[in-house]
Amino acid sequence: MVKPTRVTNSLRAVREAQQLTQADVARRVGVTRQTLIAIEQGKYSPTLELAFQLARVFGATLDELFHYPED
Template identity: 70%
Template sequence: MTQADLADRIGVTRQTIIAIEQGKYSPSLEVAFQIARVFDVPLDDVFQYPDS
């Protein structure tokens, strides 16, 4: 799946996907859940909250 495909499936721009991948943007919970749903994996397999 390309960045553009993922963006289209969840209703964001390709630039948003790039920014998420590069750690420059933290997605909303809705977007995070949509990404996890597209890949059929638990949310914490896609995103991890950094320990502080």
């Protein structure tokens, strides 16, 4: 049986390190604050386009923000 994998992220830690609010980031990428909260909590995975937009806001790579578990 295959275990479902879950993408995790470092968005909250990176956002807080850069002293940005959820509202600031959400506004910059064009989503609601509630959407950003869901992404930070791992309840929602962003589209690839949104993931790139988030990476650009933080000056980070996708690998620095999003983590896919290894087998």
